Amino acid sequence: MPGPRSGLAVLALADSRFPGGGHVHSGGVEEAAARGLVTGIADLREFLYGRLHGAGALQAVFAAAAAHAAARGVRQEHWLRLDAELDARTPSPAQREASRAQGRGTIRAGRAAWPSPELRELVAATPRPHHPIVLGVLAATAGSGPREAALTAGYLAVSGPSSAGVRLLGLDPFAVNAVVAELANDLDGIADAAASAAGLDPADLPAPGAPALDLLAESHDRHHREEVRLFAS
Secondary structure, eight states, X not given: OOOHHHHXXXXXXXXXXXXXXXXXXXXXXXXXXXXXXXXXXXXHHHHHHHHIIIIIHHHHHHHHHHHHHHHHTOOHHHHHHHHHHHHHTOXXXXXXXXXXXXXXXXXXXXXXXXXOHHHHHHHHHOSSOOHHHHHHXXXXXXXXXXXXXXXXXXXXXXXXXXXXXHHHHOOOHHHHHHHHHHXXXXXXXXXXHHHHHTTSOGGGSOOOOOHHHHHHHHHHHHHHHHSOOSSOO
């Protein structure tokens, strides 16, 4: 069972104040809002549900797998394979770049809070690993298991975009927070499934997809190069 120290680490990793750079990413909400696809609470609810079961489920799986691997003390080859498999499951180059950018920021913060041989091995294997993999390593370093790592990744997949909805559309923050709270049972189920798959070979890990998010990410990346956008992705 995770102890108090690991519980604090999970809370810190999921905190919007954690200096990992997540605040500059909207998870597709900015592009969806620009297209008129998300205009209010009802739209945001549907968007977050889809994001949790697509990108969030994928991130949860790889965070859980990384936590499992870190606890076993795997070699650099395993980190390379895990990172490559998440790359293969992320069709959008813009989303891959956003994940690696967040991973880099989380490494910097993680080195200060939870330095470990496992984190050094990961960075030695791949200097810019994906964000969920870094999350999993840090969670394991602090004593948390795969399920806690998956919960953190899944929660971050919707908490950042929900905050972006408030900033972009001026939505009622209390109503937005209620929408996130409604996803609790879905998040629990996703974390359970991710934890049950954590020990699989990287090539056999689940591959939930969200093609609409891939398209939104590519469109946002193109528009971000042409005009000022609030978020990097």
